[in-house]
Amino acid sequence: MIGKLSLLLSLLQAVSGQWTLETPRTVTAQTGTCARIPCRCRYLPERDGEPRRGFWYWNGIIVYNSEDPLRTTPTFRNRSLLSRDLKSGDCSLLINRIGPGDGGSYRFRVEFDKPIQYGDSEEILLHVTDFTDRPLVFPGEMVAGEAVNINCIFNTSCNAELPTLTWINPPTGPVSNSNTQHKKIITLTSVLSLTASPEHHGQNLTCRVSYPTVWSEQTLTFSVQHKKFSIWKKLLISVGAIFSVIVAAVFSYMYIHLRKTKGTSETQDPAVSYSTSSASNKAQMGGGTEDTAWGFLELGNE
Structure with missing residues (x-):
């Protein structure tokens, strides 16, 4: 009865989000290197400081036992360990010198005492490939x-x-x-x-x-x-850079000058037309005034 109540409590905690084990579905490792199976535990706050036990299983066989590392499958002994202490919440498994035969299904379990509580992770599938990494x-x-x-x-x-x-x-x-x-x-x-x-x-x-x-x-x-070739190479690069800067400056100057010239011509054309017209009008007006003045003079002489 107590076991059933503990199991029910664990399930309720898992559903409420207070008890979780976060793991990936698949992991890939290369032969001869190491495999890291990520795992993250989240417990009830009141149980953070309590002792706990962790177990990793491979195809149903214990490959890591936090209480007694010797109680593991001989092929994994001295090759498997946790990346950190369980109290840190990190339950990731490290396996050194991975071989093709290490592939398969992995699962993690954590247990508490008084009251007894435990949680199991989802199944994680480890794929082992050939070693291809290079320096x-x-x-x-x-x-x-x-x-x-x-x-x-x-x-x-x-x-x-x-x-x-x-x-x-x-x-x-x-x-x-x-x-x-x-x-x-x-x-x-x-x-x-x-x-x-x-x-x-x-x-x-x-x-x-x-x-x-x-x-x-x-x-x-x-x-x-050769050193001389290197010096000439550096010199050519420097000359090329300077030449590029000069060419860019010349093109920039020509572009700006062209814009200014175009802007000046567009501004001056109406003014010239207006000035010519004004001068003509003034000349005509001036001519009429001068003739009138001469007419007054002639009348006066008569």
Whole structure:
């Protein structure tokens, strides 16, 4: 009877939105890397500080037990873990060294005591594919006699078992490695520093990313320029930029001048016509006035 009441209480809490387990329907992982199955728990506020147990099941078999990690299926032992503590509300499962046989149906359960309460997630289907990710290599401009940094970058979410970056047959030069994290993504960076020489031209440099069971790589072919060629190249680029600015300025000046000239001609035409007409009228009026004056003079003389 108590078990039925507890189950009914759990169902009522789930319906009311006070008890939820949020998980995706499907997850994809690559062979040899890690799989992260997201999970988020939301409990009643009054049970936030209480102890709880978490269990992950794979095809009905326990693959993670928060109370006793040894009570898991041997094939998942020491490979499965939670991304954070259950009290944080994060119940996500991490599985390292994923293999094709790890695909299938996963489900999470959380349990409380006194009173007994538990909640089950929806079924999550894990798909396992081949390993296809590769590192990215970014070369700097290689000029004979000048120092250059070559960067190799790889992104991963496997924070429990990070891969490694190595250079294959690199030229002599120091290598520095670093890791940075943004949310769930970890960026691995390896920087090879060297002084380029004509002997490097045409050689191959390979950056390899390695997990315990799989690896991939990216190859760069060196293209080394002579210093004089590089100087002329930079000079031509500078001259081209200056020439472009001059041409743009000339066209802008011509356009503005043309607009001003057109505007002036349109403004002056009516004025010229009016002035000519006014001058003619004034000449006619002036002529009539002058004749009248001469008529007065002649009458006076008579």
